[in-house]
Every structure is written in structure tokens, then in C-alpha cells.
Amino acid sequence: MCGIVGYVGYRDAYPIVIKGLHRLEYRGYDSAGIALIDTELKVYKKAGKVSDLENFVKDVNLKGHIGMGHTRWATHGAPSDRNSHPHSSGNRKLTIIHNGIIENYGVIKEALIAAGHVFKSDTDTEVLIHLIENIQSETGLDLREAVRVALNKVVGAYAIVIMSSDEPDQLIAARKGSPLVIGVGKGEYFVASDATPIVEYTKNVIYLNDNEIAYIRKDDLLVKNIDNTIQTPYIEELDLKLELLEKGGYDHFMLKEIYEQPRSIRDCLRGRIYPSTGKVQLGGIKEYTEKLKNIDRIIIVACGTSWHSGLVGEYLIEEYARVPVEVEYASEFRYRNPIITEKDLVIAISQSGETADTMAAIELAKDRGATIFGICNVVGSSIPRTSHAGVYVHAGPEIGVASTKAFTAQVTALTMLAFYIAQVRGAITQSKLIEYLTELNEIPTLIERALLADDHIIKIAEVFKDSSNFIFLGRGSSFPVALEGALKLKEISYIHAEGYPAAEMKHGPIALIDEEMPVVFIATKNSSYEKVVSNIQEVKARKGKVIAIVSEGDVDVRDMADYVIEIPETHEAFVPLVATIPLQLLAYHIAVMRGCNVDQPRNLAKSVTVE
Numbered sequence: 049m050c051g052i053v054g055y056v057g058y059r060d061a062y063p064i065v066i067k068g069l070h071r072l073e074y075r076g077y078d079s080a081g082i083a084l085i086d087t088e089l090k091v092y093k094k095a096g097k098v099s100d101l102e103n104f105v106k107d108v109n110l111k112g113h114i115g116m117g118h119t120r121w122a123t124h125g126a127p128s129d130r131n132s133h134p135h136s137s138g139n140r141k142l143t144i145i146h147n148g149i150i151e152n153y154g155v156i157k158e159a160l161i162a163a164g165h166v167f168k169s170d171t172d173t174e175v176l177i178h179l180i181e182n183i184q185s186e187t188g189l190d191l192r193e194a195v196r197v198a199l200n201k202v203v204g205a206y207a208i209v210i211m212s213s214d215e216p217d218q219l220i221a222a223r224k225g226s227p228l229v230i231g232v233g234k235g236e237y238f239v240a241s242d243a244t245p246i247v248e249y250t251k252n253v254i255y256l257n258d259n260e261i262a263y264i265r266k267d268d269l270l271v272k273n274i275d276n277t278i279q280t281p282y283i284e285e286l287d288l289k290l291e292l293l294e295k296g297g298y299d300h301f302m303l304k305e306i307y308e309q310p311r312s313i314r315d316c317l318r319g320r321i322y323p324s325t326g327k328v329q330l331g332g333i334k335e336y337t338e339k340l341k342n343i344d345r346i347i348i349v350a351c352g353t354s355w356h357s358g359l360v361g362e363y364l365i366e367e368y369a370r371v372p373v374e375v376e377y378a379s380e381f382r383y384r385n386p387i388i389t390e391k392d393l394v395i396a397i398s399q400s401g402e403t404a405d406t407m408a409a410i411e412l413a414k415d416r417g418a419t420i421f422g423i424c425n426v427v428g429s430s431i432p433r434t435s436h437a438g439v440y441v442h443a444g445p446e447i448g449v450a451s452t453k454a455f456t457a458q459v460t461a462l463t464m465l466a467f468y469i470a471q472v473r474g475a476i477t478q479s480k481l482i483e484y485l486t487e488l489n490e491i492p493t494l495i496e497r498a499l500l501a502d503d504h505i506i507k508i509a510e511v512f513k514d515s516s517n518f519i520f521l522g523r524g525s526s527f528p529v530a531l532e533g534a535l536k537l538k539e540i541s542y543i544h545a546e547g548y549p550a551a552e553m554k555h556g557p558i559a560l561i562d563e564e565m566p567v568v569f570i571a572t573k574n575s576s577y578e579k580v581v582s583n584i585q586e587v588k589a590r591k592g593k594v595i596a597i598v599s600e601g602d603v604d605v606r607d608m609a610d611y612v613i614e615i616p617e618t619h620e621a622f623v624p625l626v627a628t629i630p631l632q633l634l635a636y637h638i639a640v641m642r643g644c645n646v647d648q649p650r651n652l653a654k655s656v657t658v659e
Contacts, residue, residue: 050121050147051073052116052145052207052239052241054239056114056217056265057233057236061112064115068238068244069118069245071244074449074648075147080100081117081145082101083145085114085115085213088213089211090108095132114217114219120133124172125170130169135169135177137181138181139181142180142210144176145209146173146176148224153172156179156201156202176198180194192261195210196274199222206222206223207224207227207228209221209239222274224259226402227255227402227430228241229254230262230269230281231246233250236266237265237269239262247288251286256271257279260279305447305452308444313456313492313495313625317464317488323482323485329468332437333438340468340469342391343392343419344392345371345374345393347373347374347376347393347394348397349413350396350398351406355378355397356455359525363524364463367466370470378403381412382409388418390418394414396421396422398429399426400429401424401428401430402429402431410435421438421439425440425443425444425457425458439465449539452536484621487619490618491618494625497615499633505637509634509637516544516564517564518545519560519566520545522547522550524574524575526576537634539635539652550569550583563591565593567592568631571596571597574623584605596608596612597630598613599616601617615629
């Protein structure tokens with residue numbers, strides 16, 4: 049979950065590294081550090097944000113054409129100066145940055161302490177660099193071979209970059225279970241956790257595979273696997289626009305990304321649906337069309353917001369494709385010995401494509417013969433490369449830690465997938481597909497209209513910004529929307545919030561209702577409308593404060609609710625895409641009014657690459 053960036057070449061390394069850390073800060077922001085070599089190896093690190101590190105080093109010599117940096121999301125050891133990366137060896141000649149967890153660090157640390165090593169931090173990372181030093185001192189191996197031997201001894205996940213004062217022109221990078229990208233320039237190379245720090249300098253990248261080690265000098269790159277066999281890396285061209293990585297005049301990335309949703313959904317739909325002919329075309333899964341005709345069951349595995357999108361997908365796939373669907377928390381899936389067969393399709397959903405729990409779940413399913421589809425945003429990430437096939441959502445970079453446009457893009461992809469499966473299995477008529485796809489094609493325009501309620505939502509946020517609790521309620525496919533609305537609010541405002549199916553309120557949560565409890569209903573015109581109206585009346589009878597998301601022109605709920613937010617009316621299948629928008633805005637504005645850091649909420653990181 050930490051962010052890694054490195055550079056070797058003809059430019060000054062520090063400006064590249066520090067800018068890269070700012071771009072990667074969404075991956076972790078407990079502490080930050082850099083290492084540079086000019087005439088000597090220099091390490092500077094500081095608890096806090098990247099800006100705190102910048103202030104810390106503003107008066108020191110930052111020269112050097114080779115360097116690396118790290119922004120941390122703490123696993124082993126509390127956030128502090130001493131637990132910040134980079135970590136150095138006992139002889140101070142080696143330094144390392146690391147994303148991941150070394151699971152057997154405790155046993156290794158005990159052996160190293162017995163051998164005389166002294167540790168200055170609580171981290172597993174420091175153990176690894178001391179292990180490399182120890183291997184060198186005991187065997188006389190050069191650094192490259194010592195790193196390879198050390199990596200064969202550790203258990204866990206890692207993306208690492210190592211520098212040595214004895215080899216001041218070389219970076220050594222390796223990965224297993226955590227992402228690492230190498231940017232290829234002319235007389236220079238870049239290393240990073242993802243492509244965002246690289247795109248400004250080069251479009252050519254190499255995605256390291258698991259168990260690969262890269263030895264990098266400014267004019268030379270050698271990649272081997274952990275068994276010491278030379279690999280031939282594949283250079284890919286980035287399709288990433290630099291302007292998408294900037295705020296573009298918005299106060300926060302989250303707000304920008306909320307407003308980008310009409311574009312991101314259009315990009316997700318482009319070239320995939322043909323409303324005039326009633327056809328869905330998903331090139332990424334085309335070769336599995338026959339497989340889709342014969343699957344018995346679909347299992348969706350995901351975490352957090354992606355799990356909520358999976359729940360929406362369950363409603364849609366079962367309704368239109370008539371295939372049974374189960375939605376599983378990826379973090380629990382492999383620990384209960386699930387029953388999986390060759391006639392199962394497993395759909396893994398992840399914004400980053402690197403979510404460790406989701407990766408572990410699909411590896412288990414793959415070993416048991418299931419077909420794996422990935423639904424991801426980041427091109428070239430691990431889940432798409434591990435899956436048999438899949439769909440990129442094309443939302444563009446999402447920098448805000450609380451997911452917004454990735455959620456609606458995932459739901460869009462799942463909606464298309466539901467219709468695609470229905471199409472190939474003959475579960476839907478051509479005329480119905482024309483009707484549905486025509487309306488789906490209009491969703492970006494409807495979201496543009498939904499965003500016009502922003503000023504009204506600000507006024508509602510002002511009323512409830514000091515609330516301690518919220519309840520979000522919805523029925524059918526609006527129930528996952530309620531879950532997502534609650535998650536957004538608690539992620540960024542730190543207000544306790546829970547989502548429930550509206551009918552379940554009377555089975556327990558209704559005990560919480562009083563005049564201080566705001567209750568948000570998704571109460572749009574659909575097949576459950578009358579039932580939701582009854583649930584609203586139950587809340588009002590107990591003096592709860594009702595905020596209702598309603599279809600334009602609704603008068604019945606308006607007469608009952610304390611506050612209403614109108615959204616354009618659409619088919620029931622597409623309500624989740626439109627109803628999500630006001631909930632995102634409500635959470636955003638409440639968090640801003642409470643003085644919270646909406647882009648970097650406490651204790652969270654964007655890409656969860658540890659289990």
C-alpha cells in the first residue's frame with residue numbers, strides 16, 4: 049500500500065522523486081523519506097506528509113543523479129521518524145524502500161540479532177536489508193546475488209528498491225505480490241508503484257512480474273527471475289494523460305472525480321454498446337462467449353467499494369441473464385474452503401487491480417478450475433494479468449482515496465456484462481436490449497443533471513455536518529447504493545454510518561431512530577416505491593430526520609421527508625448509477641465542513657496491497 053519511486057539517469061533525481069511521492073501519496077501518507085547518492089549515500093525521512101519531508105530537507109544538499117523515495121502506510125511499527133523508509137543496513141552502505149509484508153521477519157530478526165545486528169526500527173523492512181548485508185558479509189557475494197539469495201529466504205509480499213554506496217550508479221528492484229513499474233527513457237530509468245510518477249517523462253514502461261529482479265543503470269537494464277534466469281521484459285506504451293493527475297481547479301481530487309463521472313462512464317461505454325441494433329460487444333471476453341453459455345454460477349469477489357458494485361452486479365445479472373450469482377468478500381473467500389467447479393465464473397473487481405485479498409481469492413479459484421474475469425481500472429495491473437479475460441472500466445486515474453468514479457464505472461461495466469451474458473444465453477429479446485441500451489447510453493447526461501443539485505446538497509450538509517450517526521436505506525439494487533453512501537460518509541467525515549435494506553430497519557436498526565438520527569432513503573420511482581414510502585413513514589413516526597433521494601417531480605415523498613434531493617428519472621436497472629451521485633456529494637461536503645482531509649482520510653490508503 050506504500051508508494052515507491054526511484055530514478056537513475058542524467059537528471060537531478062530529487063525533483064523527480066519528490067514529485068513522484070506527491071503523485072503516490074494516495075497510497076499512504078503516514079511518513080515519507082528519500083535516499084540520494086552524489087558523493088555519498090544520504091537518507092532523509094520524516095513522519096507526516098510528503099510536504100513535511102520537503103520542509104525537513106529544504107536546507108540540505110539534494111544533489112545526485114540517482115535516488116529513490118517512499119511514502120508509507122504503516123503495517124509493522126507505528127508512524128514515526130524511525131519507522132519511516134528508507135531503512136539502512138548496519139554498515140550504512142545499503143538502503144531499501146519496501147511495499148508489502150515480510151511474514152517471516154521475526155524468525156530472521158532473531159537470527160540476525162544473535163549474529164550481532166542492531167535494529168533501529170520496528171519494521172520488517174529493516175530486517176530484509178540487514179539480511180542482505182549479512183549474506184554479503186558471510187559469503188562474499190556481490191550485491192546482486194546477495195539480494196537474490198535473500199529474496200529466496202523471505203516469505204511474504206514485496207516490492208523493493210535498493211541502493212548501495214559501493215555501487216552508486218545502480219538501482220535494484222524486485223517484486224512479489226506488490227506492483228512495480230519501470231519507466232524506460234533515453235539514458236534514464238524510472239521505478240514506481242504505478243505509472244503516475246512516470247508518465248510525465250516517458251510513455252514506455254515495463255511491468256515487472258512476480259519473482260523478477262531488475263538491475264538498473266542509466267544505460268542498462270537487466271531482468272532476471274529469482275532462480276537467476278534472464279528474462280526478456282515486454283515494453284508497453286502508457287495510455288495515460290498527465291492532466292488527469294492534476295486537480296484542474298477543483299479544491300480536492302475527490303470533487304474533481306465526482307464531476308468526471310459523465311466522462312468516465314462515456315469512456316466505459318464507448319465502443320461497447322450499440323443501442324440502435326441492441327448489441328453489447330465486450331472484446332476483452334469475446335473468446336469466452338461459448339463458456340458463458342454453459343456456466344452454472346457466477347461468484348463475484350471484491351473488497352470495500354468494489355464489493356458494493358458487485359452487489360449491484362448480482363441484482364443485474366440475475367435479473368437479466370438469469371444466472372445465479374454470489375457476492376463474496378475476497379478477504380474471507382479463501383478461508384472457508386469454498387466449493388468451486390470448472391463450470392463457475394469468478395469475477396474479480398478491483399479499482400487498482402492490485403488488491404491483495406482479491407488476488408489471493410482468484411488464485412484459489414483459478415487453481416480449482418474456475419474461469420476468472422477481472423474488472424479493473426488500472427491497465428497492466430496484476431489482476432488483469434492473472435485473469436483469463438476481463439473488462440477495463442476506463443475511469444482514468446482515481447487519486448482520491450474514497451472511490452467515486454471507479455464505483456460508477458464498475459457498475460457500468462457490470463451492467464454491460466449482465467446484458468452481454470443475457471445476449472449470448474438468449475435470456476433477453478432484441479427489442480428489450482434496444483430499449484435498455486438506449487437508456488444506458490443516456491446515463492452520462494442524466495448524471496450531468498444530477499450534479500446540478502450540488503448547491504442544494506451543500507445546504508443539507510450544513511444542517512447535518514455535526515451529526516454523530518447516519519442510517520442509509522434502500523431496496524433492491526438501491527440497497528448496495530445505501531451501503532456505498534454510508535461507506536463514503538464514514539471514510540471521509542469519520543461519522544458513524546450504516547447501510548441497510550429498508551425492510552430490515554424494523555428488524556433492529558429502528559431502535560436507533562430518534563429526533564437526532566438522520567436517515568437517508570433512496571426512494572426513487574421503481575417497483576419497491578410504495579414499500580419505501582411505508583418505511584419513510586415508520587421513521588417519521590419515530591421523529592427521525594429523513595433525507596430522501598427521489599425521482600424528479602415526486603410529490604408523495606416530498607410531503608413526508610424533511611429534505612429531498614431530486615435526480616432524473618431512469619429505468620430501475622440504472623438507478624444505482626444516478627442515485628450514487630448525491631450521496632457522494634453529501635459525504636464530500638459534510639467532510640469539508642468538518643475540516644477533514646477528504647483526499648487522504650486517516651488510516652486509509654488507495655491501493656490495499658497487503659492482506
